[in-house]
Amino acid sequence: MPGWEEIRDSVRERIRVREWAPGALIPGEERLAADYGVARATVNRAIRALAEAGLVERRKRAGTRVAELPTRRARLEIPVIRREVEGQGRIYAFRLLSARPGGLPAEVAARLDLPAGHAALAIETLHLADGRPHAHEARWLNPAAVPPLPDFARISVNEWLVANVPVVSGEVVFLAEAALPAAAAALAIAPGAPVLVTERTTAGPDGPITFVRLSHVPGHRVNLRL
Amino acid sequence: MPGWEEIRDSVRERIRVREWAPGALIPGEERLAADYGVARATVNRAIRALAEAGLVERRKRAGTRVAELPTRRARLEIPVIRREVEGQGRIYAFRLLSARPGGLPAEVAARLDLPAGHAALAIETLHLADGRPHAHEARWLNPAAVPPLPDFARISVNEWLVANVPVVSGEVVFLAEAALPAAAAALAIAPGAPVLVTERTTAGPDGPITFVRLSHVPGHRVNLRL
DNA sequence: CAGTGGTCTAGACCACTCG
DNA sequence: GAGTGGTCTAGACCACTGG
Known part of the structure; x- marks a missing residue:
């Protein structure tokens, strides 16, 4: 049974191979949960990670879309x-x-x-x-x-x-x-x-x-x- | 009933006022969940956010500690x-x-x-x-x-x-x-x-x-x- | 080896917003 | 109005690791 990281990777891969093109809607959480055979919360965790990475954009009611021009994000660690x-x-x-x-x-x-x-x-x-x-x-x-x-x-x-x-x-x-x-x-x-x-x-x-x-x-x- | 963001803010505040000093262990998730009257998953979400921000450090079995010298993190958005x-x-x-x-x-x-x-x-x-x-x-x-x-x-x-x-x-x-x-x-x-x-x-x-x-x-x- | 955080479930309610 | 993601619950199992 897949964990949220595997689902994240799988969705990322399906985006990469253009199963879902930039700008397209991807299936809703409920649907994906059924497809992967996991609880919706697990799918939520996976897609949320992709949203934080900037690869998809989520909006209530509107669903989740593949970003057209993904804004890459880099993290700066500021030590003392x-x-x-x-x-x-x-x-x-x-x-x-x-x-x-x-x-x-x-x-x-x-x-x-x-x-x-x-x-x-x-x-x-x-x-x-x-x-x-x-x-x-x-x-x-x-x-x-x-x-x-x-x-x-x-x-x-x-x-x-x-x-x-x-x-x-x-x-x-x-x-x-x-x-x-x-x-x-x-x-x-x-x-x-x-x-x-x-x-x-x-x-x-x-x-x-x-x-x-x-x-x-x-x-x-x-x-x-x- | 508090949501995870309120719990995150509350814990952050309790760290700020030195209720838990830098380097100290904070209570476990189960304990905090009982204190706040929420499910453990909610506390987990809150503390995980603080860990991602660098304010606390989590290790299995060892628990969650307040970071001594929090490494601040800044995010760079790299647009086309x-x-x-x-x-x-x-x-x-x-x-x-x-x-x-x-x-x-x-x-x-x-x-x-x-x-x-x-x-x-x-x-x-x-x-x-x-x-x-x-x-x-x-x-x-x-x-x-x-x-x-x-x-x-x-x-x-x-x-x-x-x-x-x-x-x-x-x-x-x-x-x-x-x-x-x-x-x-x-x-x-x-x-x-x-x-x-x-x-x-x-x-x-x-x-x-x-x-x-x-x-x-x-x-x-x-x-x-x- | 026991306690911690990490994760997952099956269900639920809700806010939001698009149509 | 209805469908979406956001969140929460009460419970559970597990991997890891410090004592």
Whole structure:
């Protein structure tokens, strides 16, 4: 008797061989359950997996259709930087470059959905791998949305936040730019060298938490699994 | 009576307030089901969602533990480039720059897990948005793993593949680099300008399919939802 | 080897939405 | 209005694995 994974694979195969063409309706759950000789819940689990993968689209009453142009989805795992570095077999360290209260610059405020000038803590950190620069971090933290702050010379902001502040939503952006002066200096690279920048915005139950801009050392690659 | 989403939220909240600290075991499904007054399957659905989000870790016999350093996960939706451009309200077009058979270069072969020199089709495409360069695509295609090829002057390789070749696994990499001569020329930008590069490797049931290298026009941003 | 999560069943009710 | 997927139940068996 087939399990839900076998049914998922079978349906995927039947789509692949065009038994059901892109855009076509596939049989309903009840019908498939009868065909495969399983309970409807089992078919539901299988088709739901295909829907999450983007291969089919489901709508009540309208049924399940094979996607015309399946949108592929890749998953990015965002580890704490220490874990990322240690996972490569290198020694992690960081240096707190600066931490001072101040108002949010307009462009950061916009990203956080807060008014410009809103009270914030601006933090600059250099992450090191085997003693060499790994990434430069410029961060703005909304003190109103987090517990009392620890000593960031001892634990990195990054790690403290992950362990202490729940995130309910957020955004990640990748872009390439010519290294800004601050990042270039910290990373000890030529100003204007191409750097990969990761911008992350996160919000929690008590409002926007932080905006962080990571400039990676040249040659850095970010991997996602399909 | 609570549904699985409410139970998921409730458990998430109880973790947030440290009722169960990082690393601690949370009660078993049977226990939670009794507490919430629902069937075990409902609790299973809820906790499974938290496990997929990386907030807890489940192991048979060992039970469910709160993750120490939750690895956040972001999802990247990879649309066909035409859709991406049209989604911004711009007009999509593409130009097939070249397509010729040849052997795989060593570095591409390595990424595809094929021997160097393996028969392949090398394709160069320029994607346009509103008539202006949007991205430069250098692709190697493994003819052994795909159906007979259409006329790539009429449909972009990208789109044809998505609609006609199922993908079983793959990888996406982001990096920043100084624009290579070919890409710079096609995109009409200064050679050496910082460009965001996306490298994608995909494999199907019949082996490695394609390796594609997309150089985006400066200023391009890739967005992921957390 | 015993307890956990993983899965399955047969049935049921419901919300949604298309026609 | 009717058919679809979404969800839930109460029970069951099983694979895995930690003690």
